[in-house]
Amino acid sequence: MARSAGRPTRTKAEIQEFRSKIGKHALEIYRAEGFGAVSMRRLAKEVGCAPMTIYAHFERKTDILRFLWADVLRDMSHDIEKKLKSVVGAHERLRTAAQTFVDYWINHPDHFRLIFMSNDVTRADVSTFIKDEGNLVHFLMFSALIQEVIPDELEAEVRTDTLLSGMIGIALCANTIPDYPWSDATSMTEQLLSSIIA
Template sequence: MAKTAGRPPRSESDIAEYRSKIAKQALAIYRAEGFDAVSMRRLAKEVGCAPMTIYAHFEGKHDILRYLWADVLADMSSEIQGKLERIDAPAERLQMAAQTFVSYWVDHPDHFRLVFMSNDVTRSDVSTFVMDEETLAHFQMFSDLVQDILQNESNVKASTDTLISGMIGIALCLNTIRDYPWTDVKMMTDRLLRSTISPVYTAP
């Protein structure tokens, strides 16, 4: 198999470097000016390439935004970890984590939009919006907290999934349907916990 003539494809490291360069700049813009400020044209200008070049490295805008998730999720995760430091009792830990989780998304609508609402629902393309392992880890944390309370393995995943989606739902409702007189966020979160971990969980 002789090497073909012509310019060889970019090395994988080059590709990764370019991608991360773009993603990094996108993050900088997002951090400084929020969701709406991140546009393909501007991003290209700040990266120093033509707008079309970005499309050679990413599927589209959604594919770039995905890289901002990690930053937001890490921020959220660290906020939760901070609150958890001085708490030992498993039930209280889960409770604090859940309350902090919901509060985070309610208090940061832009972050919520980025992670949970910037998906192009139209596309059923499976390859878009992959949850990489790093991203998953931040949700896994809840699984651990639940596990400390529930022993039954099979229930842990179901409970955790329900808890997470339920919490995200609370945040979504608070973010989008603002004028409906929702029950106090803490109370809703608490109620959600109660049902998720019903057998063992005791209300504070």
């Protein structure tokens, strides 16, 4: 279609640049003062623009927070890799990874909240997870570990996803319903694992 007069729409590169600029500042604030300090007004001040300008680039705040996911997930993966260095044997490696995964989220409640509990009812910005910096990797790593244990098993995908969401569920319960007399997380992770690789 023919271009009409007037200022042209922002190019995708421009959009991308501004978005990552905001994301960068959000990351700085979070690292210095925690998630609680990341507010729209504060962020605008930091970036040097009007608060409402940010809304031209993000639909809502949660869309910005997703920029922080990569940082947290990398941190978690780092924990796991560190532990795995001294562990041999497919079973034991999977077990160690799983326990470290669960421990991480239980020991970092605010990080857990950021990723697994920061979402409003109105869905937005689908596919950020896939696009941004390969967050997928940090989850798919369990797929690899499982396939080392049961190489020729069908439905490895279902097994992986069940393990993942199961572990996340354990962390969630520990975080949000501490009143309930849950079995200890380690035992539950063990139970979960035994069923996945059986």
